Amino acid sequence: MSINTFSAKLKKLGVNTESITDTMPLRGAAGLALPQKVVRPLTVKHIQAIQKIAHAEGVSLWVTPNASGNGLQVSQADGEPVLVDLSRMRSVIKVDNDSAYALVEPGVSYRQLSAALQAKRYDFWIDSGRNAADSVVGGICDRSLGYSAYSDNLLMQCGMEVVTADGALVRTGMGALPKGDCWQLFKFGFGPYMDGSFTQSGLGIPTKIGLWISPAPPAYRPFALRIDDEQTMVAAVEVMRDLRINMVVPNTVVVVDGDSERKLLGGNPAPWNIYGGLYGLPKNVDILWGMLNGIAAQLKMRLEDLTQATDSAAQARAGLMQGKPAAVWHDYEKSVGSRYLRLVFALPIEGDKALHFAKRTQEIAKAAGCGVTVEQGTAWRTLMGEVLLSYAEGDVQRALACGKTLISEWAKQGIGVVRADPTFHQAVAATYSDPGFNKLQALLAEAVGASPARRAA
Amino acid sequence: MSINTFSAKLKKLGVNTESITDTMPLRGAAGLALPQKVVRPLTVKHIQAIQKIAHAEGVSLWVTPNASGNGLQVSQADGEPVLVDLSRMRSVIKVDNDSAYALVEPGVSYRQLSAALQAKRYDFWIDSGRNAADSVVGGICDRSLGYSAYSDNLLMQCGMEVVTADGALVRTGMGALPKGDCWQLFKFGFGPYMDGSFTQSGLGIPTKIGLWISPAPPAYRPFALRIDDEQTMVAAVEVMRDLRINMVVPNTVVVVDGDSERKLLGGNPAPWNIYGGLYGLPKNVDILWGMLNGIAAQLKMRLEDLTQATDSAAQARAGLMQGKPAAVWHDYEKSVGSRYLRLVFALPIEGDKALHFAKRTQEIAKAAGCGVTVEQGTAWRTLMGEVLLSYAEGDVQRALACGKTLISEWAKQGIGVVRADPTFHQAVAATYSDPGFNKLQALLAEAVGASPARRAA
Incomplete structure (x- = not known):
């Protein structure tokens, strides 16, 4: 009856244990044995008490920062799971x-x-x-x-x-x-x-x-490069790597195929689309724009100034690059609900690899009967390939199997997952097999008292 | 006779234990009980063997990456100390x-x-x-x-x-x-x-x-702002904070008084000196230069283009900002040998705080009979105040006492040390007194097997 004692002790501190009604925060844990109960602490002292009491009573804590569920922490310990929802701590x-x-x-x-x-x-x-x-x-x-x-x-x-x-x-x-x-x-x-x-x-x-x-920079000019064929896309990614590393385009340069873009943000994209932004003093942005225009002409890409965008996806892209979330994103969530899972892979910023990753991932997912989008974006030196797998009601096993196939197939080709929904954590961790690294992570978890062994003890 | 067994076992692997003749790598450990012996491994396997044998024989390992001694690791364990010099691993x-x-x-x-x-x-x-x-x-x-x-x-x-x-x-x-x-x-x-x-x-x-x-950027124009009075220096630091955070001047903006600059790099500096660099396409650099010129005129500072510099310190500064070490630095080391110690403090990038830190630090050090330089430089959001304390032959205790005074005096005013020569590590660590943080660091050290307790066991 550990969870009852846990609830009773917390109730005395003014923290109620309730039944979970909104499952959105648990989206990324689909397929795991989910907690049925939630606590919503209001203070740091509440959280300290929750940790101590959970430890004493053998309760496993899951944690969600707010109702959205990004940053969800899943416990792999044996105890009965309870979700800690931090959404009341919102100062x-x-x-x-x-x-x-x-x-x-x-x-x-x-x-x-x-x-x-x-x-x-x-x-x-x-x-x-x-x-x-x-x-x-x-x-x-x-x-x-x-x-x-x-x-x-x-x-x-x-x-x-x-x-x-x-x-x-x-x-x-x-x-x-x-x-x-x-x-x-x-x-x-x-x-x-x-x-x-x-x-x-x-x-x-x-x-x-x-x-x-x-x-906010004095001037900002977001752009799109519209591309019809694969060969040009490959060449464009090579150029974008140089522009990103040289900080000419200092933000995340996104590469996305038309199919994925329509699902993510709607609108009327080209077969391949590259998005980036120019930032700085107005005159400097003009100079960089001239440079970009030259590159577009040379590679036969259509350069669009997204400050003039009328298309919904293009407007959303212009906003995202200045840190504005995309309202049209809700169309995606409306269409699939919480029935989607995320994996992010790390690749070199190389045109041929980017093309192969996007195409092959979509082939595998479609063959498995999953909906799929692939959006790739540059970090400092990496191309991050975000894959969203969606599935029909009651069909989560299909998406889980497909995700695991992608994880192991790409790992064999040297492409690792660097961010994953919790339901995939164990499968991803298994691909990082350096024994010293695994031992170090286990030692850390044990030391901080969060390992399954400590929890169960 | 643990060190003899240690040496004998390593000798079988082709790693000799020798007497230390060059004390430069141990500069930052002045005042501590120093190792007398050194091993110079050539391979990763050597290092694995050294760790295992040291562990078994109760030998405490100090580590220097190369003969220069930056990055020196000092062991606080009880065992007899041996220096591991990695300078042969230089691929x-x-x-x-x-x-x-x-x-x-x-x-x-x-x-x-x-x-x-x-x-x-x-x-x-x-x-x-x-x-x-x-x-x-x-x-x-x-x-x-x-x-x-x-x-x-x-x-x-x-x-x-x-x-x-x-x-x-x-x-x-x-x-x-x-x-x-x-x-x-x-x-x-x-x-x-x-x-x-x-x-x-x-x-x-x-x-x-x-x-x-x-x-390397297409264009680079390093600059100096020469300032005669404290009030202008305070105003200039405020402006430099904005230029740095907005990435107009994207590198480390250095603020240094004339006295410190003469000791560090020689030349003929002003009472206060600010150094920075403009980077980008040539036309962009021209635009930024115009902006900087306006700021200099408004605050009555003398703006110098360091690509034209003839002064030794100014030339050295121009080189440092494009990643070229300063040849004239050797004059400093020639004058004090290895008799100097380093502390780096973290401050907000604020003019009044920068001025107070530079002046008060030099007052304290001079009163203690130490040579002193203070060079401050911007990181992403912090002003890092590097203090070098030099001392006469046989006078290390004076520098140690002075350093400890600076550490505790500034901590009382909320200014912490973020980098220190090993001889000051314990004094600095004592100022970071958050109990949870200290416990976490101890748990980590114990888990990774590097804590004094584990070592001694």
Whole structure:
């Protein structure tokens, strides 16, 4: 009766255990044995109590930053699972106009952080994904990639507060100093830098995270390159690698086929589409535009200025690259509900590999009877291939099998998954087979008290 | 007789234990009980054997990446200390022209990596400190800040191979995947990101580290702003914060007083000096130069184009910002030998704080009878204040006492040390007193087998 004791003890602290009615936060855990109960703490002290009591009662904690479910942590321990929903902890604790940072609680969504900045008339861009309801903290803990120049969400993270499995409250980086203004200014603090250990890991429950935010540039010109044939797409990716690494196009350069783009954002895309943005002083942007125009002419691509876009997908792309989530994304979620799963693969930014990855992934998924989209985007040196697999009602096993096929097939070709919905975590982890690395991760989990062994004990 | 057994076992593997003759690598450990013996492994297998045998025989390992001593790891365990000098492991394993990265062994110096790139006629800048002989890996493990736009050395690190205390070989990130080209392309891999735990920590001996390198920009115009009075310096730092955060000046903006600059690089500096660089297409640099000229006129600062510099310090600054170490730095080392110690503090990028830090630090050091330089430079959101304390022959206690005073005085005002020579590690760590953070670091050290307790056992 461990879960009853857990509930009774928490009730005394004013935290109710309720039945789960909204299953959206558990979307990425489809196929696993799901928790039936949820607790919604309001304070850090609540979370410390939840960790301690769960530990004592053998309850396994799942964690979702907010109702959107991005950044969902799934426990692999044996105990009865309970979901910790942090959506009531949704304070934008601080935004700093001079040093361009924010400190937020886990429930805060991209929409809410943007609104908080607008209310103060601060002119910043918040790097985000497609969904405005997603948690900012969830994005960092998931190591999401957005579309602006601050796209690498963990790289731009600065300062963290987490509660570990034993209920200890940890402030990392400069937050471990009793006094001072640098918690959101300097990432690494002194001694081993451990913030990264709390991403994609479930080793702690995040309660506050700092992030750097990007001042709006004086000028911004988003563009699309429209491409009809594969050969040109391959050549274009090669050029985009150079432009990205040289910071001429400093944001996430997206490469997406027409089929995937129509499913994701609608509109009327070309067979292949490349999106990027130019940023800077107005005159500088003009110069870069001239350069881009020359490249487009040489490779016979159609260059479009997306500030003039009328097409829904093109408008959405222009917004995404300045950190505005895409309203049209809801059409995708309307069509598939919570019946989709995400895998993100890491590839070199090379044209032939990008083409092969997009085509072969869609072939495999279609043969397996799944809906599929592939969107590829540049990080600092990598092309990240995001695959969404959708499935019909009651058909989750089909999507799970297809996802596992993709994971193992691509691993054999040296292409690894770097972000995955929780239902795929074990399959992905099995492909990272370096024995030293596996041992190190196990030692870390055991030390922080979050390993199955410790939990069960 | 543990060290004799250690030596005998290693001799069988072809690794000799010798007496230390060059004390430069131990510069930063002045005042500690120093090792008398050194081993110089040639292979990863040697390092695995050294870890295992040291563990078995109760020998404490100190580690220096090369003869320069940057990135020195000091063991706090009780056993007899032996220095592991990695300078024979000095292979530039790979440089990639398309994706702009390098993979190097720990002994490789900035000079050597630059030469390897030049030999292939690859046009990259290597972010470095003042000293060309310093180890690239040492800079990353120390979390050094260079002067180019890639100044945050840990942020630009990608992929690592380390040998932990139990002799296990660990490949992090995409290196844990048995196959693939992404080890130096994507930092984080899958699951908890742990590379940061091997920096400023002594939790493992690095054997290979990858790093992103910066393509040489089409145009580069380094500048100096010369300032005569404190009020203008304060105003200038405020403006530089905005230019840095907006990436108009994307590299480390240095602020240094004339006294410190003369000691560091010589020449004929002004009472206050600010250095930065403009990068990009030639026409873009012209536009930014016009903007900078306007700012200089408004604040009554003298703007100098350092491509025209004749002064030794000014020439050195122009080189540093494109990743060229400063030859004139050797004058400093000639004057003080290895009798200097380093502390780096983290401050907000604010004019009044920068002025107070520079002045008060020099007052304290001069009152203590130490030579002192203060050089401040912008990271992404922080002003890093590097303090060098020099001392006369036989007078190390004076510098140690002064350093400890600075550490505790500034901590009381909320300004923490983020990089320190090993002799100051314990004093600095004591200022980061968050109990959860301290417990977490202790658990990590114990788990990885590098804690004093485990070592002694």
